[in-house]
Amino acid sequence: MTDLSSIKDQVGVVCGGAAGIGLACAERFAAEGAKIAIIDRDRDAAEAVVKDIATNGGEAMCTAAECTSEADMDAAVAAIVERWGRLDILTNCAGGFHSVPSIEELDAETWRAGIDWNLSGIYIPMRAVVPAMKANSYGRIVNIGSSAGRTGLTVAAIDYSAAKAGVTGLSRRVAVELAPFGITVNTVMPGPVLTPRFAALGRERSERLVSVTPVGRLGTPEELAHAVWWLSTPGAAFTTGATLDVNGGIWTG
Numbered sequence: 504m505t506d507l508s509s510i511k512d513q514v515g516v517v518c519g520g521a522a523g524i525g526l527a528c529a530e531r532f533a534a535e536g537a538k539i540a541i542i543d544r545d546r547d548a549a550e551a552v553v554k555d556i557a558t559n560g561g562e563a564m565c566t567a568a569e570c571t572s573e574a575d576m577d578a579a580v581a582a583i584v585e586r587w588g589r590l591d592i593l594t595n596c597a598g599g600f601h602s603v604p605s606i607e608e609l610d611a612e613t614w615r616a617g618i619d620w621n622l623s624g625i626y627i628p629m630r631a632v633v634p635a636m637k638a639n640s641y642g643r644i645v646n647i648g649s650s651a652g653r654t655g656l657t658v659a660a661i662d663y664s665a666a667k668a669g670v671t672g673l674s675r676r677v678a679v680e681l682a683p684f685g686i687t688v689n690t691v692m693p694g695p696v697l698t699p700r701f702a703a704l705g706r707e708r709s710e711r712l713v714s715v716t717p718v719g720r721l722g723t724p725e726e727l728a729h730a731v732w733w734l735s736t737p738g739a740a741f742t743t744g745a746t747l748d749v750n751g752g753i754w755t756g
C-alpha cells in the first residue's frame with residue numbers, strides 16, 4: 504500500500520530555498536528523504552544549504568537563478584531532470600518587498616516590479632515544471648502567498664498585497680487545469696513568520712504585527728514547512744486549488 508505521508512526518494516524543487524520559509528521547507532523535505540533542488544538568486548547561501556543537507560546524509564543540488572526569468576527557470580528545471588530523471592514537488596517561496604509607499608507615492612514602475620517578483624515569480628516556475636510532472640502523471644505544487652493578500656495590512660506594500668491575493672487565483676485556475684494529470688496546486692498564506700526578511704522589517708513593525716496576531720507570537724519557518732510538507736505528500740491528492748492560512752489567526756490588520 505502507498506504510504507500517504509512518504510516523499511522519500513521523490514524530487515523536490517524549492518524556489519527561494521536558501522533562506523527563511525523556503526530553507527525550512529528544503530530541510531524538512533530532505534529530512535523526509537526527498538532529493539532537493541534549491542533555486543535561489545543567492546548562490547553562496549544556496550550552496551551552503553546543499554552542503555548542510557549533504558552533511559546530514561541527504562541529497563541536494565542548487566542553481567543560482569532568478570525565479571522571474573523564464574530562461575533561468577527552464578535551464579534550472581532541465582538540469583534537475585537531467586540529474587534525477589523526474590520532478591515531483593515544487594514549492595514557490597521566492598518573494599518579498601522593498602518599501603511600503605502609499606498609493607500616491609507608489610509609482611507604476613515599482614508596482615510592476617512588485618507584481619513581477621511576487622506573481623510572475625510563481626507563474627514562471629510552475630510553467631517550467633509542468634512538463635516533467637505531466638510525464639509522470641504526478642505532481643505537488645505549493646505556492647506561498649501572504650496574509651497581506653487577505654487582510655489589507657498596511658505594514659505590507661500595495662503591490663505585494665495585490666500580488667499575494669493574486670497567488671490564490673493563479674493557483675486555483677492552474678489547479679483545475681492540472682487535476683486530470685495527478686498534479687495538485689495549492690496556496691499557503693503565512694501570517695508573520697520570523698525569517699531574515701521579516702527581521703529586516705524592524706522591531707516596531709514586528710511588535711505591531713504580533714499585537715494583531717491572536718496566537719500572540721510570530722510563526723516559525725518550521726510551522727510553515729509542516730503545512731507545505733503535508734500538501735506535498737501523496738495523501739494530499741484530493742486537496743487542490745485550496746488556500747491554507749497558517750497565520751496565527753490574523754484575519755484583520
Ligand SMILES: NC(=O)c1ccc[n+]([C@@H]2O[C@H](COP(=O)([O-])OP(=O)(O)OC[C@H]3O[C@@H](n4cnc5c(N)ncnc54)[C@H](O)[C@@H]3O)[C@@H](O)[C@H]2O)c1
Pocket residue numbers: 518519520521522523524525542543544545548568569570571595596597598599620624647648649650651692693694695696697698699700701
Ligand atoms: N516572513 C514572513 O513573515 C512572511 C509572511 C507572509 C508571506 N511570506 C512569503 O513567504 C516567502 C518567503 O519569505 P521569507 O520571509 O522566508 O523570505 P526571505 O527573504 O527570508 O527568503 C527568501 C529567499 O528567496 C530568495 N529569493 C527571493 N526572490 C527571489 C527571486 N525572484 N529569484 C530567486 N530567489 C529569490 C532570496 O534570495 C531568499 O533566499 C515569500 O514569498 C514571502 O512573501 C513571508
